[in-house]
Structure formats: structure tokens, C-alpha cells
Amino acid sequence: MFYDLNVPWAPNDPELQRTLAFLDELGYNVVALTHTISGKLPSDIKCPIPSPLPFPTPGKLRLLRRCTLALSDSNQNYRLSALSAAYDILAIRPTDEKTLQQACQTLDCDIISLDLTVRLGYHFKFKTLSQAIERGVRFEICYAPGVLASDNMARRNLISNATQLIRATRGRGLIISSEARRAVGCRGPWDVVNLAAVWGLGQERGKEAISKAARFVTVSAQLKRSSYRGVVDVIYGGEKPEVPKEEDKGKNYGSKKRKAGVGDGKEAPLSKRELKRREKKARMEASAPSCCNDSASTPGQATSTAP
Amino acid sequence: MVRLKNRYLLINILYPTSAPATSVSGTVPDALKFYQPTSDKLTPQLLLRLIRDGVAELFGDYGAGMIGGSLQVKYLSPPTSTAIIRVTRSHYRLVWAALSFVTKLPKPLDTPCVIHVMRVSGTIRKAEEEAIRRARESVLRARLIIGGGAQGLLKEVITADDGDDEDASMDGIEDDEDDEMDEDGTDD
Numbered sequence: 001m002f003y004d005l006n007v008p009w010a011p012n013d014p015e016l017q018r019t020l021a022f023l024d025e026l027g028y029n030v031v032a033l034t035h036t037i038s039g040k041l042p043s044d045i046k047c048p049i050p051s052p053l054p055f056p057t058p059g060k061l062r063l064l065r066r067c068t069l070a071l072s073d074s075n076q077n078y079r080l081s082a083l084s085a086a087y088d089i090l091a092i093r094p095t096d097e098k099t100l101q102q103a104c105q106t107l108d109c110d111i112i113s114l115d116l117t118v119r120l121g122y123h124f125k126f127k128t129l130s131q132a133i134e135r136g137v138r139f140e141i142c143y144a145p146g147v148l149a150s151d152n153m154a155r156r157n158l159i160s161n162a163t164q165l166i167r168a169t170r171g172r173g174l175i176i177s178s179e180a181r182r183a184v185g186c187r188g189p190w191d192v193v194n195l196a197a198v199w200g201l202g203q204e205r206g207k208e209a210i211s212k213a214a215r216f217v218t219v220s221a222q223l224k225r226s227s228y229r230g231v232v233d234v235i236y237g238g239e240k241p242e243v244p245k246e247e248d249k250g251k252n253y254g255s256k257k258r259k260a261g262v263g264d265g266k267e268a269p270l271s272k273r274e275l276k277r278r279e280k281k282a283r284m285e286a287s288a289p290s291c292c293n294d295s296a297s298t299p300g301q302a303t304s305t306a307p
Numbered sequence: 308m309v310r311l312k313n314r315y316l317l318i319n320i321l322y323p324t325s326a327p328a329t330s331v332s333g334t335v336p337d338a339l340k341f342y343q344p345t346s347d348k349l350t351p352q353l354l355l356r357l358i359r360d361g362v363a364e365l366f367g368d369y370g371a372g373m374i375g376g377s378l379q380v381k382y383l384s385p386p387t388s389t390a391i392i393r394v395t396r397s398h399y400r401l402v403w404a405a406l407s408f409v410t411k412l413p414k415p416l417d418t419p420c421v422i423h424v425m426r427v428s429g430t431i432r433k434a435e436e437e438a439i440r441r442a443r444e445s446v447l448r449a450r451l452i453i454g455g456g457a458q459g460l461l462k463e464v465i466t467a468d469d470g471d472d473e474d475a476s477m478d479g480i481e482d483d484e485d486d487e488m489d490e491d492g493t494d495d
Contacts, residue, residue, distance in 0.1 A: 183323035191407045198404045
């Protein structure tokens, strides 16, 4: 299972259908459509991404809805709980060191996604990043802006920042996704792993970054939203089988036996053994009604049949 | 005598922005659109230059020098958009990264494309076998689609001329299993 958790979504984007089909063709199984919010939040938060998209999508591809919130002011109150309820995944894009620190330490989100194509004026510290990773927040590296970049600087910054991030997190808690606005920006899963390997992330860790770690993000995000205090989630309640179904069952197999039992009387159907017993008793009573020794030897039978 | 160790990269050129197929009709499945035949103008020399330039751009003179002696295009088939590239084992990742950064074919063709490495293997025989296996698989898949749904259009695409036939024959090549094999191949 391969995950691409960042495909930008825009209303009436003609490229999106092709991008999704291409990602499916490259071997991805789960794709998250991203809606980016920057600046002021709207008063009522709801997800603008239509749940079945207006065009046909590949059947095997699972689609998620994700929100990326650009964080510019650490004092402003972003209604994160309302945001996370409206989307499947909530990502935060800090713009400076202060907001990055805040995002790592306190903010309740699933992914921290930095814009790696610009020069960041600060160094990543293992201490702050590890706090986020311990809380279950993952860091994201987006490769498509570097692949599609027309100028060298964006690519250079991406490589520099990605290696810095890999160094500071020691290769743990990273996910890699595309952020491709066009289908040309997407690459196959193993091509991405190789890129990460060139950037200093081991092959195993690189594979984890597009499969296991990304799965962790989706599952824990889902658990946060649907479960009781993020601990208990009811997946299947084990419903009781319905009554009419049982009747069907009876009709389907063993119909002969049941019919005999049902036709016998309105009370509980008699067992074969009981029937034989009664038969035998009737025969004995008919042949030797005066024989008291036999009836005395089987008192249980006698009492049971007497009424 | 020490043997020179190489890696053989089996690559496939995909065209995510395929103009011709969309003009035929809107109902051709997307899976078939991405596998277009490459123009005959793409020669082994041109592909070699594309890779050399890419490596030189990404890794500078150091990278270009490291792969310079061993880089060779062993096989190139424009109808199926498939190629096999030989490179020294110690630096195959440089070539692979350069291939990942390619967004369009060089000047006389100038079409946007994505180069997808399907298999990394230590012997050319395994790379060839993989190419044949994938081609066969995709022919089966194309037949399955014909048997199933949009028949007329697909037949038109696949049987119209040989080039398109080859194109359609390259479409079954996405499997997790294969990628795992791919991983095995890359382990040093």
C-alpha cells in the first residue's frame, strides 16, 4: 500500500482527474486531496471538496480529504477542533520558527508540512521536532515543487531543507508526498524512495515514509475523529441476526426434519428417541398390560409418560 | 581479474499529458492514455545525452565523471517506450535520481513525460525477462478491457495501427509485487 497524502485540490480543476488516474497507474492506493486555507478562517467551517468527485475516479483508489492551514500568527486562535472535524486529515504549514515551535509543542494536528522550496532562516532542532513526533505528528516532505521547478534555487532549497529535516528528525516520523499540481509532477513510489535515498534517508526508512508512516497518519487521524477519547472505536458491533432470516434458514436446509417436527404438534417437537420410547411403551402396554415388574424397573420412564 | 559490477535499469516513458488520445474521444480509459508510443526521433544517443545532462545538472562534474565510463543504453524500443540502461553499481542511484527529475524529452521532441524505473537488476537477462513479462501481462489486460466494457473505442485504439498496438500492450505494468522485486534488485 502506497500513500500520497498531498494532491492539491481546487474547484473546477481540469487537471485533477488526470492526476488521480496517473497516480493510480503509478501504483498508489490512497490519495488525499488537499484544500489549502491561508489567512482568516471563514465563519462556518465546512469542507468544500465534494465527497464523490464530479468526475469518475479509479475504482481502487481511496480518496481522503485534507486541509492545510497556513499558520502565520501564533497569537491568533485557529479553531482547530472545528477544522479537524470537517476534514479527514489536518495539516499545518508554519511560516516561521515561532509558529513551528507552537505547532510542534501544542497544536493538535496530524501533519506538519513545511514549505521546503524557500530558504528557511533557522535550523531545525531535534528537541522541538521530537516533541511533535512523540505526540504522533508527522513531518512532510513534498517533492513535486522541486521536480517541476523552473529555477535552480527552488530545487536547491528543497534538497537542502529536506536533508536538514532528515538530519534533525534522524529519519524518523517523516512522510513523503507529491503536492503535484499537474500529473507531470508525480513519480512512482520506488522513484520517490530512491530520491529520498539520494537525499540521505535510508531505503527502508524511505519506504516507510510513503507506506507505513503515512498509514499511521490516516489511521490515527480517523481514530481521533470517530473514536471515544481516541482510545476505543467500535468497528463492528455484531448485530443480532433478524428473525425472518432464520425462517429462511430453516427452509433452506434440513427442511425434512423441521417439517416433521413442526407438523407433529404445536408444542416443542419430540425427539426421535422419545418417539421410539413411546412406541415401545405402547407396544408393551398392548402386549402385556399386567406385567408390573417391567414398569417398576423403569420408574423414570413411567412417570414421564404418565401425564 | 575483477569483474565490473553493473546495474541495469528497465525504464518506461509515460506521457501523463497525452494530447492525441484525448482527441479521439473522451471515453478512452485513462490507463491507456498514459502509454503512448515514443516518436522514432528518440535515438539511443539522444536518451544518453538526456541522462548525461540530467546527472551533470544535479550532481555536477563529479556525478558526470562517476557514471561517464559505464553509462550505456542497452536497448531502446520507441513503440513500447521501454529502454534498458546500464550503469555502474556504485552510482546507479545518481542516474535514477536524474531520471526522476526529467520532466520532458530533449529538444527535437520536446514533449512532457515522466520516466518510471520499473526494475533494477544485476543482470541484463532479468531486466529483459521483466520487460517481456510486463508486456505480456498488459496485452492480457488490454484484451480483458476489450472483452468487458468500451469495446469499439479500445479496438480502434489498439488495432488501428501497430504503433498504437504496442502502446496498448504496455499498460499492465503496475503491481506492488513487482515493486517489491524491484526493491530486492536494489539491495546492495
